[in-house]
Amino acid sequence: MLLSRLTLHQFRNYQHLELSFDTxxxxxxGxxxxxKTNLLEAIFMLATSKAVHAGQEREIVGWRADEEPIPYCRIAGGVHQDGRQLELEVLLTQRGDVYTKQVKINGTARRALDLVGLLRAVLFLPADIQLVDGGPGERRHYLDVALCQLDRGYCRALAAFQQVLQQRNSLLKRLREQAANPAAPAVDAQxxxxxxxxxQHGAAIVVRRQAFLQELAPLAAERHRELSGQREALSLHYLPSFNPGGLSDAEFERARDGLWLPPPCALDPAGVNAAYLRKLASRxxxxxxAGVTLYGPQRDDLRFEAxxxxxxTYGSRGQQRSAALALKLAExxxxxxxxxxxxxxxxxxxSELDAARRSTLLAVLDDVPQAILTTTDWEDFSPTFRARAHCFHVASGIVTSTR
Ligand SMILES: Nc1ncnc2c1ncn2[C@@H]1O[C@H](COP(=O)(O)OP(=O)(O)OP(=O)(O)O)[C@@H](O)[C@H]1O
Ligand SMILES: [Mg+2]
Incomplete structure (x- = not known):
């Protein structure tokens, strides 16, 4: 088992929860x-250090936290990974008007970066369809969450990139306000x-995203074939905002517009770095x-085709839902x-899947060490399945075993 125990304090509608997982x-x-969703969201936050919806983190703090002398929200869990027993903790404490986040591993304060990947988790939500029909930001967020869990180096590169991007954007904004001439030596040097x-950091991100997509795409296609009863071929494309190399500019444009499917190729960081610098210099x-950075991983996207x-553009709800599901199964x-x-x-x-899709989804449960599922209706699961699982009932933030 990966997660053996979960403790919550003032996390959304859970005032206090102690839950052990024994199967x-x-x-x-419920x-x-x-x-139900809140509970899974808490576990996912323990895995990724971030709230599922990137909005305001303070939204997760229980509304009744204010009634306590020292308002705080805490998620803690006993995690077993690679033969080690770990105690992970995410804590939000109120200082004046703001909540500050703290991460602890075995009781010691650590950076959020250090937590990510210690409990690897994949979360399936009904809202996953937004990965296909929503904006590019959803898809980049998905890539980042998945890759940060897989690769510590990615997580570090991403954090560094975001910092540099912020600095560079405020410089560009200042230059725009001053109506600066970009060719002037001082501006150019800055x-x-x-x-x-x-x-440097952007290239590391692009290389890793491209490699991840190359691994993910054939697996997602396979899962999607099963989900669609062999009727559909899913292809998944990585769309970087500049040509990272391996293709001519004309080929890159055609691939971006969906007119051509480029063969798989591995990118080398030095080449991508140079291509990115050339793009920035030429633009x-x-x-x-514009007063803002127009090229780089913050503008990447993915395209799903069936x-x-x-x-x-053309997918039905069912097709979009299957594609999102196939993507996560591949992950x-x-x-x-x-x-x-x-x-x-x-x-x-x-509840949203037909019988065939349900069985494809449930088959993946045999390939993982642990799964936690929610439902409104027991009847969504067969008696055999329910007998295999430890079943709990959730009502108003209180979880009781049905055993
Ligand atoms: N910060 C918060 N403090 C207290 N309660 C909250 C907070 N944020 C959300 N809630 C409440 O938690 C409740 C449960 O939400 P949750 O999304 O987990 O329900 P659910 O069991 O998944 O329901 P559904 O079956 O509709 O998906 C909601 O009524 C919501 O208003
Ligand atoms: Mg829910």
Whole structure:
């Protein structure tokens, strides 16, 4: 088992919760608005250090935390990974008007970065369809969460990139306000300094995203074939915002527009770094005029196609839902291949799937060490399945075993 115990304090509608997991399968049943999603969200936050919806982190603090002398929100869990027993903790404490986040590993304060990857988890939500029909930000967020769990180096590069991007953007904004001439030596030198750093970290991100997509795409296609009863071929494309190399600019444009499928190729960081720097240098006046960085991983996207058609534009709800599901199932396989199959968190996903899709989804449960599922209706699961799982009932933030 990966997660053996969970403790919550003032996390959303849980004022206090102590829960032990003693079987690989856990099934939580409850009516609407009782805390099923909240519980999975808490576990996912323990895995990734971040709230599921990137909005305001303070939203997760229980509304009644204010009634306590020292308001705080705490998620803690006993985690078993690679033969080690770990105690992970995410704590939000109120200082004046703001909540500050603290991460602890075995009782010692650590950086959020250090937590990520210690409990690997994949979360399936009904809202996953937004990965296909939503904006590019959703897809980048997905890539970042998945890759940070898989690769510590990615997580570090991402944090560094975001810092540099912020600095570079405020410089560009200042230059725009001053109506600066980007060709002036002083402006050029200032930008060149940030370009170097941006390209260094940005290249690491692009290389890793491309490699991840290359691993993910064939697996997702396989899962999607099963989900669609062999009727559809899913292809998944990584769309970087500049040509990272390996293709001519014309080929890159055609691939971006979905007119051509480039063969798989591995990118080398030095080449991507150089390509990124060239792009920045050639678009300097444009960026100064815009007052913001226009190229780089913060503008990347993914495209999902079924039988050659863009699913965002042409996909039915069912097709979009299957593609999102196939993507996450493939992610589980990539993590397993990397040596640690994740904890699966399946939030109310059964109700939206037909019988064939349900069995494809449930088959993945045999490939992971632990899964926690939620449902509003026990009948969504067979008696055999329920007998295998430890079943709990959730009502108003209180979880009781049905045993
Ligand atoms: N910060 C918070 N403090 C207290 N309660 C909150 C907080 N944030 C959300 N809630 C409440 O938690 C309740 C349970 O939400 P949750 O999304 O977990 O329900 P659910 O059991 O998954 O329901 P559904 O079956 O509709 O998906 C909601 O009524 C919501 O208003
Ligand atoms: Mg829910």
């Amino acid at each position: 690989p399968l856990t099934l939580l049943q 009516q609407n608005a009782q805390g 930008l060149a300094f940030w370009d170097e750093k941006l390209a 300097r006046s444009r960026e100064v005029a 039988n050659g058609r863009d699913l965002r 589980v396989q990539v993590m397993a291949a990397a040596g640690s199959a994740p904890l699966l968190l399946l939030d109310d996903v059964m």
